[in-house]
Every structure is written in structure tokens, then in C-alpha cells.
Amino acid sequence: MARLWENPKSQTESIVADYTAAEDALLDNHLVPEDLITNAAHARMLAERGYISAQECRAILDELARIHDAWQSGNFMVSAADEDVHTKIENAVTIAIGEPGKKMHTGRSRNDQVLTDLRLYLRRRLASLALLAARLAQDFHDFAERAALHAMPGYTHMQRAMPSSVALWAGAFTEALADDAEQLLSQHAQADISPLGSGAGYGVSLKIDRELTARLMGFSRVQINPLHCQNSRGKIEGMALAAVSNLMMTLGRFAGDMLLFTTSEYGFFSVADRFTTGSSIMPQKKNLDIMELLRARVHTVQAAEQLVKAIPLGLPSGYSRDLQEMKKPLIEAFSIAESSLAVVSALLGGITVNTERLRAALSAEIYATDAVFRRVEEGVPFRDAYHEIKSALDDVQPPRDSLALALHASRDAAATIGTPANPGLALLLGRVTPLQKRAEAALDAACAIFPALVRKE
Numbered sequence: 001m002a003r004l005w006e007n008p009k010s011q012t013e014s015i016v017a018d019y020t021a022a023e024d025a026l027l028d029n030h031l032v033p034e035d036l037i038t039n040a041a042h043a044r045m046l047a048e049r050g051y052i053s054a055q056e057c058r059a060i061l062d063e064l065a066r067i068h069d070a071w072q073s074g075n076f077m078v079s080a081a082d083e084d085v086h087t088k089i090e091n092a093v094t095i096a097i098g099e100p101g102k103k104m105h106t107g108r109s110r111n112d113q114v115l116t117d118l119r120l121y122l123r124r125r126l127a128s129l130a131l132l133a134a135r136l137a138q139d140f141h142d143f144a145e146r147a148a149l150h151a152m153p154g155y156t157h158m159q160r161a162m163p164s165s166v167a168l169w170a171g172a173f174t175e176a177l178a179d180d181a182e183q184l185l186s187q188h189a190q191a192d193i194s195p196l197g198s199g200a201g202y203g204v205s206l207k208i209d210r211e212l213t214a215r216l217m218g219f220s221r222v223q224i225n226p227l228h229c230q231n232s233r234g235k236i237e238g239m240a241l242a243a244v245s246n247l248m249m250t251l252g253r254f255a256g257d258m259l260l261f262t263t264s265e266y267g268f269f270s271v272a273d274r275f276t277t278g279s280s281i282m283p284q285k286k287n288l289d290i291m292e293l294l295r296a297r298v299h300t301v302q303a304a305e306q307l308v309k310a311i312p313l314g315l316p317s318g319y320s321r322d323l324q325e326m327k328k329p330l331i332e333a334f335s336i337a338e339s340s341l342a343v344v345s346a347l348l349g350g351i352t353v354n355t356e357r358l359r360a361a362l363s364a365e366i367y368a369t370d371a372v373f374r375r376v377e378e379g380v381p382f383r384d385a386y387h388e389i390k391s392a393l394d395d396v397q398p399p400r401d402s403l404a405l406a407l408h409a410s411r412d413a414a415a416t417i418g419t420p421a422n423p424g425l426a427l428l429l430g431r432v433t434p435l436q437k438r439a440e441a442a443l444d445a446a447c448a449i450f451p452a453l454v455r456k457e
């Protein structure tokens, strides 16, 4: 389809079109629902301000709704020949309904259009990641609860350090994921500002209503200065990716632990065969490739964050085409994070805890610090008690039963080694449930915008 700006008498070299838009047009397929929202809100505002008639607006909205249906059933694709999603949709509407389609771009630029699409995209993807992260936090909580009776060595410097529990280990991921979900939601709030109407970066001299479009798209406010709107492209995306890469760090640590604890050497956990892959030469191999790839993809996402933050560096104020280049790392990072959350959630359901191996790893010396604390409770100064135990390490005795072991556990650390009185896990759940609700509400709000915009009154 024709480019919006092209002079038919002086066609652009195909090498230019390929270099500038071929890959970007494909990436724009991720922005179709967002561009439809931007178009619908803008059309409603144009009608409100008298730039198009109510009938023209209705025709545009109906056509946008038809495109939405086609897109949902896989029949609307942006291709390299379309240049971008904005061109594709404007052309499609114009072909379908004629004149009103040609008025859709009144008072806007693709520069503020893509900015708005990206804000809407960030809102939707951040809400959905936050929801998945909060759900996974709950999965870890449930896993911790099921594993509550299993003691496990705690390590520092990869050396046995103190007695701990599977619940404490799993609960750490619950809390980390709650932190991650919270950060994703706070980035959601940062992205929740409307740049639509900032035009190419210098506003427009028509009587557009930026408050109205912002409200129609459910943004909490208008981003005020039009030049700042352009200059903030990349900064908001970079902050969002910082939250995404923090989430990946949590998942990466889990992957590292799983790879270690499922080795024959540790053997603390085993995973169901359906989560492993085989070797083409060694018949016995059951490899946990999913965790290795997750570990590697933490770096891919961190690199995406760095790339998104680097691209705007040194650019002059206003739009430069460089900015387009951050779409790819942005979209890739979200898709990696989403699939990684899904993989971890599936794997959690296939872990067997090998109680005997865990118990065998809790060798007597791991209780040395507890022995010191017992002497402290008896009134001995800590340093004296420390040296006393250190000089007779061989005398340190493990507790006789799991109840004695439970007494060691810190009350608020989710270290539930068989202590129903331990409030740790309940405290964690108290954080997770409201986060799930907030993320769910944000996602529902994002999904409700387009149907509301095209609904017939």
C-alpha cells in the first residue's frame, strides 16, 4: 500500500524503504491493538471538535472495529510494503470508507501516534507481567506451604552455613516476585500519561482536545510539553525495562538454584522428565535446558534495557528516527519475560523434594551457630560462646527431631520447618493478594478501552 508521504513522481529507492521500515513494519504487528485505540480516541475527539461529522466518526469507528476483529482472527497483518501500522490502518480505513479515512490524521503526526501506541503497549504489557509475577509469587507460596516440613541447608560462599528450609528458600522467591510485581506496577503508573496531540513534537495549531483523548484512552493525565513528549521516548521505556530485567534477575536466580540443586551431587530436588531434554549421544541424559536458557535470557533482557537507554543518548531534542530502533529490544524483552514466567510456573508443578538428600546434607557442624546462641541464652557473652563452640566443633550435636529444628527458624522469615505458629508465609501472602488485584484491575482496564471507544451509543 502507498506510503502516506510519498511523491509518486520521485519514488524512494527500495533499499531505503527496506533499511528504514522493513523490520519495523513487522514489529508494528505488536502495536495493532494500541494503534486502533489511538485512532478511535483521536477520531472521537475530532468529532467532538467539529473536524469530522458524527457520521464520519461512526464510519471510522465501525471500520476500526472491523479491523480489530480481522486482527484477532489473524487476518490483519502489517507487512514491509505498508511501511508501518499507522499507514496500514489509515490506508485500510480509507480504502473501506473513503473520505472520512483521509481526515483521520487531522492534527496528529506519526510521531505522537507511535509514542501513544507505545505508552498503551507498556501499560498493557506491564499490567500483564505484574499479574503473572504476582500469580507466580502465589505459586511459590503454595510450594513453600507444601514443603513446610522439609529442612534444607542454608549456604553462604557455597559452603554449608546454617539450617534452613525449603519453605524459606521458596518464600524468598515469593517476596522477590512481590517486589517485582510492585515495581512493574509503579512503571505502569509512570507510563500512564498521554502524549497524543503533541504532534511532531511542537503541538498543532488546530483546536484539538488533549484532555479528552487522554481521558478516552484511560490515561491518568496529559503529558504536557510536546517536545518533552518526544524527548521522553526511551526514558519511560528504559525504566519499564529496568523493572522487567529485575523480574528476570529473580527468575534467573531460581534457574541457577534449580540447576545446582538438581545435579546428582546435590540431588535436593528432581524434576519430572517432561521438563527435560535429551542428548543425541548420551542416552542417560536428562537436561534442564529450560533453566539454562532462562539464565542466559536474563542477559538478553538486561542488554535490551541498556540498548533502549542508550539509543536516545546524544540525540538532539525532538524526534529522530533513531528512536524507532528501540522497539525491537522493548518487544523482545517483554516476550522473554512472559515466556520465562510461564516456564517457571510450569516447572514448579513438576518438582519433587528429596527429603532424605536434604536431611543428609544437614551435617552436624551446620548447627554450630545455634549452639553458640544456646550459650548466649544461658547468659554467656556472644564472643566467649563463639570461641567455646569453635574450639569444640566436633561436639556440636544436630537437633534430635524436626521440632527442635523448627525452634531454630526465625519467625518472620517464612522458615516454616513445621511451625504452624510461623507467620512468615501468611505475611507474604498478605502482600501478594493485593498486588494480584491491582494488576488484574490494570489489565482489565487496558482491555476494556477499545470496546468502549467503538461502542454504539
Ligand code: ARG
Pocket (backbone or CB within 6 Å): 024, 084, 110, 111, 114, 319, 321, 323, 324, 327
Ligand atoms: N516507525 C516510526 C517510529 O517508530 C514511526 C514514526 C515515524 N515518523 C517519522 N517522522 N518518520 O519512530
